[in-house]
Every structure is written in structure tokens, then in C-alpha cells.
Amino acid sequence: MPESNPDLDQLIRQVQTLAKYSRVSTELIRSLLIRELAKRPNPKEAVKAVRSKLHQVGTAYQEKPLPYGAWSEELAALPADLHDPKVLAFLQHVLPAHSSTRERMPILPTFFTECLAGLGDINSVLDIACGLNPLAIPWMPLKPGCTYTACDIFSDMIDFINIFFEHFQLNGQALLTDVTREIPPIEVDLVLILKTIPCLEQMDKETGQRLLTGLAAPNLLVSFPARSLGGKSKGMVRHYEQHFHELVAGRAWRITRFEFPGELAFLVQK
Numbered sequence: 157m158p159e160s161n162p163d164l165d166q167l168i169r170q171v172q173t174l175a176k177y178s179r180v181s182t183e184l185i186r187s188l189l190i191r192e193l194a195k196r197p198n199p200k201e202a203v204k205a206v207r208s209k210l211h212q213v214g215t216a217y218q219e220k221p222l223p224y225g226a227w228s229e230e231l232a233a234l235p236a237d238l239h240d241p242k243v244l245a246f247l248q249h250v251l252p253a254h255s256s257t258r259e260r261m262p263i264l265p266t267f268f269t270e271c272l273a274g275l276g277d278i279n280s281v282l283d284i285a286c287g288l289n290p291l292a293i294p295w296m297p298l299k300p301g302c303t304y305t306a307c308d309i310f311s312d313m314i315d316f317i318n319i320f321f322e323h324f325q326l327n328g329q330a331l332l333t334d335v336t337r338e339i340p341p342i343e344v345d346l347v348l349i350l351k352t353i354p355c356l357e358q359m360d361k362e363t364g365q366r367l368l369t370g371l372a373a374p375n376l377l378v379s380f381p382a383r384s385l386g387g388k389s390k391g392m393v394r395h396y397e398q399h400f401h402e403l404v405a406g407r408a409w410r411i412t413r414f415e416f417p418g419e420l421a422f423l424v425q426k
């Protein structure tokens with residue numbers, strides 16, 4: 157290995173020595189490090205830049221390490237009926253731990269039913285950069301037995317979502333996947349790309365375009381935050397609406413717009 161090309165595995169471990177990055181996908185850290193080292197050969201600075209990027213796209217949405225161990229124990233003691241009041245209370249307690257689902261809590265009873273009304277049977281879903289959103293399945297109008305595939309970059313989050321799927325015997329699978337590099341090659345009725353395009357575009361500017369044009373599913377529900385993490389709206393609806401229209405310009409797709417407090421959504425039908 158040339159002098160200026162440091163041992164990547166060691167740098168990956170260095171990024172992961174901070175607890176909040178210890179469960180981030182190693183492959184994502186590797187690709188970010190390669191990119192940063194190409195810009196700045198100083199390994200210390202590259203590690204710092206990668207940590208900063210991981211904060212921006214991942215840990216900023218979780219104020220503290222999430223207590224997946226304790227949640228798994230609580231889950232194990234719950235009935236296996238997803239609509240049992242004790243289960244719904246548990247999920248309503250867990251969902252706000254991720255800021256994206258916390259912001260969606262006030263609109264959860266109507267968000268999915270309104271956006272997905274009229275789609276007919278939904279037998280399969282792909283949830284891109286899912287956060288804790290799969291735990292909102294009881295509020296989604298899905299056909300019983302629906303397959304649900306979810307992707308994110310935190311291995312502990314992915315493990316917990318799989319425990320959730322297993323406990324309720326859902327036809328689900330959570331995958332540790334950097335969606336800027338790969339998308340599970342599956343055919344689904346519906347793809348969820350919720351509040352995530354601005355986040356992914358901080359890693360790769362072309363991701364939003366690639367997802368919208370590359371995903372062959374007949375229905376995509378795409379949403380954008382209408383408030384910043386700090387709670388300010390700062391013209392975000394106008395800004396993201398314009399960005400979305402740039403992404404779909406020239407396409408003969410049917411677009412339906414929904415505006416909720418805190419979230420702007422578009423149903424794209426191809």
C-alpha cells in the first residue's frame with residue numbers, strides 16, 4: 157500500500173470507536189472514507205469528515221443511542237396481535253425516538269390512509285432509508301400478508317426491525333443497505349421514500365433522480381420535511397416542492413400532492 161494510502165480497515169475502526177457510529181454499516185463508512193481520502197489525504201481529517209457526514213445523514217435524527225435491547229425485552233412480553241392496545245401503546249412510545257417518525261406522530265392516523273387511498277390492494281412494500289417507520293405498519297392500509305422490505309444504515313436498528321417483524325409474524329425483512337449504492341432488486345407494489353431525498357442527496361446529489369427514475373414500482377410515495385430538525389419551516393414547502401418538480405420534470409407520471417403539518421408528500425404513479 158503506498159504511503160499516502162492508509163489502511164482503510166483501521167480507519168473504519170477509528171470512525172467506529174465513537175459509540176454512536178459503532179453500528180453504522182461498515183460498507184458505507186468504507187465508501188465515505190475512500191471519497192474523503194481522495195479529497196484530503198490526511199487520515200485524521202478524513203475520519204473527522206466521515207464522522208461529520210454520518211452525523212448529518214444518520215445520528216442527527218436520533219438524539220441518543222436508542223435502547224434496542226430494552227425495547228426487544230418489552231416487545232417479547234407483548235401479545236402477537238399488532239392491533240392490541242398494549243402493542244399500539246408500545247409502538248407510540250418507540251416511534252418518537254427517531255425524529256422523522258416523531259414529527260409524523262400527530263398525522264399518523266391519516267398520513268398513510270389518505271396518501272394511499274385508492275391504490276387497491278398493497279401486497280408488497282419497499283421502505284427506502286426507513287428509520288423506525290416500519291413500526292408504523294399498523295397505521296398503513298396494507299393487505300394482510302403484505303411483504304415489507306426495509307433498508308437503513310444502522311445494524312442495531314435493522315436487527316430490531318427484524319425482531320419486530322418476527323414477533324408479529326409479518327412477512328418482513330430489514331436489510332443493512334446503503335441505498336446510494338444499491339437498491340434491493342425486488343418488485344413491489346409500493347415504494348416509500350419518506351423525508352429522505354434531501355438526506356441522501358447530501359451524500360450523492362444524483363440519488364433523488366436515480367431513485368425516482370430507476371425504481372420500476374407502479375407507486376412511489378415520496379415525502380419531504382416541511383419543518384427543519386429544529387422545528388422551523390423556513391419556506392421548506394416551497395423549496396422542496398420546487399425540487400420535487402425538478403426531479404420529475406418531463407415524465408408522464410401521475411402525481412398527487414398531499415400537504416400535512418410537517419410533511420409534504422407526493423404519490424407518483426408510473
Ligand SMILES: C[S@@+](CC[C@H](N)C(=O)[O-])C[C@H]1O[C@@H](n2cnc3c(N)ncnc32)[C@H](O)[C@@H]1O
Nearest residue numbers: 214256257285286287289308309334335350351
Ligand atoms: C430523514 S430520515 C427518514 C426516515 C424514514 N424514511 C421516515 O420518514 O420516517 C433519513 C433516514 O435515512 C437513513 N439513511 C441515511 N443515509 C442512508 C443510506 N445511504 N442508505 C440507507 N439509509 C440511509 C438514516 O439512517 C435515516 O434513518
